[in-house]
Amino acid sequence: MMSPTEIAGFALGLVMVVCSIRELHWSWPLAIISSLLYFFVFKDSLLYGEAALQLVFVALALWGWWQWLRPGDDAQPTLLIQRLSRRGWAWVALASLTLWPALALLLQHFTDSDVAWGDALPTALSLVGQVLLGRKFIENWLVWLVVNLISVALFAYKGLWLTCLLYGLFALMSVWGWRAWQVRMKASS
Template sequence: MNRLNSEAFVLFDQHILWSDMIGNIFGLIALALGWRRSIWSWPVQFLSGLVLFGAFYSHLTGSAGKQVVVMTVAGWGWWQWNRRRHQGEDGQISVRFATWRERAAMLAAAAAGTVAVALLFKAYPSLSWDPWPDAYIFVGTVVAMYAQARGMVEFWFAWLLVDLVGVPLNFANGYAFSGFVYVIYGALVLWGMRDWWLRSRRDSRPVLEGAPA
């Protein structure tokens, strides 16, 4: 693990750690697989969380704790997609927009969760150097993964909101590769959002009487 946390190279005066780079490459692959609605998105997400846990454990305990939650939700997401994978028209999971009630519930959970986690970080400063943005990213990531597991198009909107804070925070904390990858996440999120939005319209389209199923 010490070798994983050593410096890989320097890019634009930013010191890139092996663990930071490898963990985020896995995260990028997981997001791309999520775009394709591949069930392998979840084990790759789990592997990303495992590597990043090792990267953050000795330096940013709160970020390491986030990876434990990420790995837990990844396991749940794998189970959810295994259960629903044949519901889509092409043998993959079907996707849809959340209902207004689901959106309200996710927004309320995100707001309450962010406040609760930020207060926890403030009470225990060793958990985080930046309690509020760390809490926002922590809770936003969980909400995004929950929406992804349920096949909701809002998954992409949640990731986009996480990216807006994640990019500057990772650069500020010295995890430059995480910052660079979050920029790429932003591009993937926009493409994935469009793809899932179009698929949600096809998946929700009623089957005409007499037409082949």
């Protein structure tokens, strides 16, 4: 059954991603509110990795908001859409492959989660994706696509149907974000 908290998080989550795609800094305060709402949704569903992730998202959203609003030397935003280097991709792979088992083992040993490994994978990738988004790496949208597709299956397993729909829409929006940022990156070069 859908709760009012899940419905509100759903609506704010959609608006937040649209704002991110359009590079509007309002995505960050919306992310804070949506993440706080989803903390309770996931906690109540025993998805502790996802719940904890929402609290980390609050902190990362504050950081991302600051990153996006911080003026450069010429009073223009300091961050422009950019691509990851090979070294950046190596960092993404290393961080993901380190975080996933570490989070899974924590969930397995310190919670009553019935899907520790399945919960830990999108949690680990989401942390990586959020950092990439905060620094305006276009590849954040590819990471989010993977996260969203995995999450659809996880939330379907847990019977969180509205959230399942949300993450299905997020997957489509990840493709939209990738394409929109490609156009903007080409226009600014």
